[in-house]
Amino acid sequence: MIGNLKILIRWMLQQGIYGSSQKALSNRLGYQESSFSQIINGHVPVSGRFVNKLCEMEPRINRDWLVNGQGEMLLPATHHEEVAPVVEEEGRFFGETVKGAKLYKRGDQLLMTVKHVPYACFGQFANLSDRLDPIHEDWSEETYEVDRVGKGNYLSFEVKGDSMDTGSRDSFEAGDRVLCRELERVFWRDPIRFHTRPYWVVVFDSSVLIKQMIGQDLNTGTLTFHSLNPSPEYHDFTLHEDDIRALYYVIKKKPKEVGY
Numbered sequence: 720m721i722g723n724l725k726i727l728i729r730w731m732l733q734q735g736i737y738g739s740s741q742k743a744l745s746n747r748l749g750y751q752e753s754s755f756s757q758i759i760n761g762h763v764p765v766s767g768r769f770v771n772k773l774c775e776m777e778p779r780i781n782r783d784w785l786v787n788g789q790g791e792m793l794l795p796a797t798h799h800e801e802v803a804p805v806v807e808e809e810g811r812f813f814g815e816t817v818k819g820a821k822l823y824k825r826g827d828q829l830l831m832t833v834k835h836v837p838y839a840c841f842g843q844f845a846n847l848s849d850r851l852d853p854i855h856e857d858w859s860e861e862t863y864e865v866d867r868v869g870k871g872n873y874l875s876f877e878v879k880g881d882s883m884d885t886g887s888r889d890s891f892e893a894g895d896r897v898l899c900r901e902l903e904r905v906f907w908r909d910p911i912r913f914h915t916r917p918y919w920v921v922v923f924d925s926s927v928l929i930k931q932m933i934g935q936d937l938n939t940g941t942l943t944f945h946s947l948n949p950s951p952e953y954h955d956f957t958l959h960e961d962d963i964r965a966l967y968y969v970i971k972k973k974p975k976e977v978g979y
Contacts, residue, residue, distance in 0.1 A: 721761040723785050727792060728759055731777065746819030748772050749858075818872045828864050833898065835861040835875035836927070863898040863973055872901040874967060876920050878929055882946040882953045883918075890947050891918075891929060891972065899967035907960050911935050911942070918969035919944070923962055929969065 731744060745755030749772065757763045774780045783789040813822040813829070823830040835858060861875035876897050883891035891897070899920050902911070913919075913932035920929050921944060933955065934943035940960045946953035 720765055720786055720788075721759070723788060723792070724759055724765065727773070727780065727785060730792070743815045743819070747815060747821060748776065816868065816873070817870065820868070820873045822868060823862075829866070829868070830862050831865045831868060831873065831898070832860050832862045833873045833875050834858045835896070836877070861896055861898075861973070863971060865898070865970070869900070871903070873970075874899055874901070876927070876929065876967070879927075882948050883929055883931075885947050885949075895975070896973045897929065898970045898973070900970055902966045902968055904960075907966070908937065908940070910937070916968040920967040920969065921958070922964040922966075923958055 728741070728744070732741065741755065742752045745752045748755065748769075750758070750769075754763075758765055758769055770782065770785060773785070774782055779793040781790050781792060781794045784792050811824045813824045815821050819834075821832040823832065863875070876899055878891045878893055878895040878897065880893055884893070897918075897920070911932065913935065917931050918929060919932050920927065921942075928944075930944035931947060932942060933945045934957075935941070936943075941957050942960065942963070943955060943957045945955050
């Protein structure tokens with residue numbers, strides 16, 4: 720099976736629509752590059768879940784060929800002509816960032832699909848000991864319409880509680896989903912443009928909160944955060960940068976669908 724798997728992976732990379740590198744392809748499948756490499760090199764067993772992900776990405780893959788070496792690598796047209804690739808539901812696959820965000824074109828729209836941090840993983844996300852990277856195999860994805868794409872690590876977060884809810888359209892309700900981009904620590908000692916990027920996801924201790932950044936003191940290395948809800952329980956607080964695990968600035972809030 721490993722021999723056929725390597726042939727398939729090589730073919731997928733040659734097509735150029737599944738990712739331009741092994742890392743891009745592994746991220747798109749939801750695996751870290753190291754785990755992906757162990758699988759395709761036979762160091763760990765090929766799971767049914769891994770095969771399913773490949774077949775979902777490319778419906779033409781002949782599972783019998785991949786698993787048992789029977790038939791051809793790709794199914795005849797009659798087997799897949801009614802199966803629309805996943806990318807067609809979102810638009811034409813356009814590319815992928817170094818950090819694994821997938822880009823699609825739908826007419827004049829540019830769409831970005833990123834990993835979504837669910838409620839249940841907030842504590843786990845904040846408590847990881849090395850980097851705050853998503854657990855690609857377990858997390859879902861969310862798609863946003865964007866104006867442009869830059870380098871960096873993009874994630875989707877869900878708003879918890881009502882500390883940022885004022886009842887206005889510009890506030891954040893529980894359940895809202897926001898697209899965020901990480902501000903790497905190397906840039907924290909530069910003046911942060913919080914006047915033009917007011918809303919941030921701040922990760923500290925075991926907390927993952929969305930707040931408005933209202934102050935930065937470069938001399939003391941502190942940042943001050945504010946809740947939009949005027950209730951006294953949501954008071955401003957200041958954190959030293961050494962106590963902050965990660966900072967993500969909010970790019971946009973995903974509009975909610977309204978049914979009539």
